[in-house]
Amino acid sequence: MGKAVVLLSGGLDSATALYLAKAEGYEVYALSFEYGQRHKKEISCAEKLAQKAGVKEHIVVNTNMDAWGGSALTDSSIAVPEADLDTGLIPATYVPARNMIFLSYAASYAEAKGAQNIFIGVSEVDYSGYVDCRKEFIDAMENAVNMGTVCSVEYGKRIKIHAPFISMKKAEEIKLGISLGVDYSSTWTCYNGEERACGVCDSCRLRLRAFEEAGAKDPVQYRQL
Template identity: 75%
Template sequence: MKKAVVLLSGGLDSTTTLYLAKSQGYEVYALSFNYGQRHKKEIECARNAAKSAGAANFILVNTNMDAWGGSALTDKNINVPESNTNYEKIPVTYVPARNMIFLSYAASYAEAIGAQDIFIGVSEVDYSGYVDCRHEFIDSMEKAINLGTVCAVEDGKKIKIHAPFINMAKSEEIKLGMKLHVDYGKTWTCYKGGELPCGVCDSCKLRLKAFKEAGYVDPLKYEGENK
């Protein structure tokens, strides 16, 4: 069975990606990160998703990206803003070079276990404008990985980065996830770490919009009447 490393945050996109990779016949190895983010609610969701999907392994990488901050998700002195569809620049929820760092770890893990496939759940259709969710970035990272790993340079075993939802609307992703029996009630999307999702941050708004467009009711309960 082919092995695949799946970047798994515990959110809607990465959990759907995990189930998709599994459905395609891969033996999946889930890789999650405790990187100094604002809350840890996603991590437990990731752990549960890996178990439910029958992942061969779940690894939690600890790294302290909060040491330099630069994002509302890693610096608690920066407030998470409410959703705004008229951003003139990248929102403060962007974590500097996060996907570059995560994919580098994934490449190392893949080479170590003999996997030639990495899955990541990024999209440039329904997202907040993050530069590390674009085709150009994914293609460039794949090229860099294959220039900097022995398996590719010496053994000819190149690593492929799969971004199955890069051109897919989140509503279509949810429809697919439902067919794959993803339990979205056990995912966490909100940028904040409250008892319930806030319903007003970018991530919550994109999720709620997607469920509505997909024709499903989001199984999560939200603060107030934002749902």
């Protein structure tokens, strides 16, 4: 199947994407980011997941998106809000253009490694409404990547951005992940970096609801339910 770069945050979605890429036969190169986020628990999980999955290479990119803030995840003066999944408003945890930045790095890494595939675990079904988790954005980024890389423009080796969960409910994704052997105890989804997941932020609430709908037990411990 060739080579694939997987954006591996250490969360539930990226872990499932990692195992799916492996199951489909790709030689996997994992890419994680320290971007000035509130905590490094996800990075630790990403390292464990990459080791367990036996990826070819795992690189952690350091970038200081906290220098300009603009998000509860990169600016300590902005509190992480409790979830309101029915509000329809994009929460303060949205990080400006984060997936645009991450996919740009992934495209550079993919071209350097001769990989024609990038996996990202975004969904526009069970999500917080982030604009960079929508199919229109993914399609636009794939087009931009293939207009701005030599491998595509000069040699016709197009890079495909795979977003396998874009139209999938998170419960379905969890069922898939369980069938693939994903160790969800080695993932971290909470926006807060405490010893236990908070259970009340958007990310925790979406995760908990999905495990319940999937009829599975979430192995992560929570402070508040």
